[in-house]
Amino acid sequence: MGKSSEPARHAPYNKGLDSTATCAARSALQNASRIAVLTGAGISAESGIPTFRGPGGIWRTYRAENLATPEAFARNPKFVWEWYDYRRSVIATVGPNAGHRALAAFEQRGGDFTLITQNVDGLHDRAGSRNVLKVHGDIWSLRCTICGREREEKSARLTELPPHCRCGGLERPGVVWFGEALPSSVWELAQRAARHIDVLLVVGTSAVVHPVAGLAHLAKSHGAMVVEVNLAETPVTSVADYSLRGSAAEVLPELFA
Ligand SMILES: [Zn+2]
Numbered sequence: 539m540g541k542s543s544e545p546a547r548h549a550p551y552n553k554g555l556d557s558t559a560t561c562a563a564r565s566a567l568q569n570a571s572r573i574a575v576l577t578g579a580g581i582s583a584e585s586g587i588p589t590f591r592g593p594g595g596i597w598r599t600y601r602a603e604n605l606a607t608p609e610a611f612a613r614n615p616k617f618v619w620e621w622y623d624y625r626r627s628v629i630a631t632v633g634p635n636a637g638h639r640a641l642a643a644f645e646q647r648g649g650d651f652t653l654i655t656q657n658v659d660g661l662h663d664r665a666g667s668r669n670v671l672k673v674h675g676d677i678w679s680l681r682c683t684i685c686g687r688e689r690e691e692k693s694a695r696l697t698e699l700p701p702h703c704r705c706g707g708l709e710r711p712g713v714v715w716f717g718e719a720l721p722s723s724v725w726e727l728a729q730r731a732a733r734h735i736d737v738l739l740v741v742g743t744s745a746v747v748h749p750v751a752g753l754a755h756l757a758k759s760h761g762a763m764v765v766e767v768n769l770a771e772t773p774v775t776s777v778a779d780y781s782l783r784g785s786a787a788e789v790l791p792e793l794f795a
Contacts (some may be wrong), residue, residue: 563765564793570736570763572650574728575641576753578743580768581786582657597621606715611740615708619700622711626677629659630694637741637786638665641671644794645669652731656743656750658713671728673720673750680713688712720749732757739765739793741786744772754778767793 567573597605600621604610611618636643642665645651653670655662658677681688684707691701701709714720732738738757743750751773758764758777766778767789775781782789788793 557782559780560782560792563782566737566765566780566794567739567793572731572735573737573739574652574731574735574757575739575741576654576656576743576750577641577662577741577786578656578750580742581635581637582659582661583707583742584592584785584787585635585661586633587629587659587661603716606713607717608715610780611710611715613758615700615710617695619711622677623699626696627694629661629677632660632661633663635787637775638662638667640790640794650735652728652735654731654771655729665764671724671731673714673724673728675711675713675721677711677713680709681712682707682709684708710746725749728753729756732762733760735760735762737763737765739767740774740778741767741790744774749780765793 573607598774605618605621605645615746636659641662642654646666651781653662653667655670655672656674658672658674660676660678665772678690678692679688680691680701680703682703682705685705687703687705689703703709732753733756735757738754754764754774754777763780764774764778766772766774766775767786768781769783769785771781783795
């Protein structure tokens with residue numbers, strides 16, 4: 539990316555205050571005919587979900603990088619499943635927040651709207667979002683390692699660890715592990731959206747995880763306005779037209795008001 543001649547219009551976000559940047563971003567969203575939103579761990583953290591990059595509880599001596607890999611699963615599927623079972627039980631205790639609900643409500647108004655998430659926790663579904671492109675998969679989905687059949691299993695605790703498919707094959711979590719490619723059909727749809735939108739809203743993600751990081755650049759290079767909502771400056775800030783400093787639960791209801 540070349541350096542933009544126009545500096546990004548950063549503005550601090552003050553709750554209850556209609557900052558100029560918030561107003562401008564809101565009016566851009568109102569006038570846009572095609573909108574995509576990319577969400578990341580930040581919006582889930584506001585619901586109380588830990589990032590799991592440094593596992594919590596009994597798992598705190600382990601690194602996610604040593605559990606969320608095909609190699610770890612091949613070595614000890616039961617052990618890896620115990621970690622996922624723990625994560626599922628933690629996620630089940632929290633709910634979607636005002637940020638998730640604002641996105642679901644906006645989708646229900648109709649129009650060309652694409653929600654892309656890096657989160658596997660299913661909180662967008664629970665908030666009522668219908669079409670969610672889950673580029674890192676879904677922790678509530680189980681996939682057979684033999685026949686490839688996927689099924690949804692929403693019990694907070696699985697009765698059988700590791701779980702098995704009806705064909706007898708071992709099932710794995712339906713998420714993307716370190717070193718694995720993104721699900722190609724979902725990723726293709728996310729990229730297509732990024733090339734054909736008027737506004738991309740990047741929420742609660744530093745988007746440093748490749749290749750998702752490329753979406754903001756892709757959208758920008760195809761003429762979209764990029765609006766960032768994050769508590770801190772991120773690598774997206776440099777390509778964002780507007781960077782709104784605040785939490786998703788505070789900012790999104792105001793942006794989609
Ligand atoms: Zn199977």
